[in-house]
Amino acid sequence: MRPLLVACLLFASTAWAQEGSPGKGIYTCTTADGRRLTSDRPILECTAREQRVLNPDGSQRSTLPPFLSPEEHAAKDAADRRAAAERLAQQDAVRRDRTLVQRYPNEAAHQRARNLALDDASKATRLSERRIKDLGTERKPLLDEAEFYQGRPLPAKLKQALDANDASVEAQQVLIENQKAEIVRINSRFDAELARLRKLWAGAPPGSMPPLTEQPKPAAAPKPAASK
Structure with missing residues (x-):
């Protein structure tokens, strides 16, 4: 498995653990090409972008910062x-x-x-x-x-x-x-x-x-x- 994909998966699992079970949050972000994505778990396509975490009623619960490389960290x-x-x-x-x-x-x-x-x-x-x-x-x-x-x-x-x-x-x-x-x-x-x-x-x-x-x-x- 490629290192970047492994890092992204680790990022997603960490964020998932911090936010609780996937059914309790809605993750949404806009990709670099303008596509708006929504999921019940952290979105791998948006690891380099900020993701909003919404409650079931649409109110914002929190924000996931972009995934950073070791150099960026x-x-x-x-x-x-x-x-x-x-x-x-x-x-x-x-x-x-x-x-x-x-x-x-x-x-x-x-x-x-x-x-x-x-x-x-x-x-x-x-x-x-x-x-x-x-x-x-x-x-x-x-x-x-x-x-x-x-x-x-x-x-x-x-x-x-x-x-x-x-x-x-x-x-x-x-x-x-x-x-x-x-x-x-x-x-x-x-x-x-x-x-x-x-x-x-x-x-x-x-x-x-x-x-x-x-x-x-x-x-x-x-x-x-x-x-x-």
């Missing part, structure tokens, strides 16, 4: 997975927008959050600037001591202290640059949020806009070299 499964992923993404977008509006019911609340985030970055910058100033104070006696060794190699302990001081200053300078980049990132994020919120406040449905893109965070500063 795989394609349909992939399409179903994509559709499910899209549905989940849409649900997540709706949830995110609703959460955003709940968190920031008005522009004043959003501005307060922006100021708080910027204040944290500014405090970190001021701490690094203060640390650089302290390192400059610590460096002065080291430089005074180094003047006694003009034209001569510095003692290992003094050289290590100067190198460690240089490394610490460099690390704090990197931190300051990172905080400057962080301030730019914070403002960009809040600007994008505010543009979205204004549309949501104006009545745009949650999840109806493209997702917000997260700005990359600055790289971590290198650790200063440890003095020996």
Whole structure:
């Protein structure tokens, strides 16, 4: 028996089992050449087409989908997975927008959050600037001591202290640059949020806009070299 016929028979028997005994349903379909077929069991000529299952009074009980080949089944499964992923993404977008509006019911609340985030970055910058100033104070006696060794190699302990001081200053300078980049990132994020919120406040449905893109965070500063 040909594989397609075997598959069709399996399809018919499965559909038959799902719908109950053949006397309890009327199967009808229209073939590709326009013929309308009716039977008391799944119609083999319509395995590639949708079949309506009617009750004895003519009302529709259910619908049998077309028979699919293994390749078509795989394609349909992939399409179903994509559709499910899209549905989940849409649900997540709706949830995110609703959460955003709940968190920031008005522009004043959003501005307060922006100021708080910027204040944290500014405090970190001021701490690094203060640390650089302290390192400059610590460096002065080291430089005074180094003047006694003009034209001569510095003692290992003094050289290590100067190198460690240089490394610490460099690390704090990197931190300051990172905080400057962080301030730019914070403002960009809040600007994008505010543009979205204004549309949501104006009545745009949650999840109806493209997702917000997260700005990359600055790289971590290198650790200063440890003095020996």
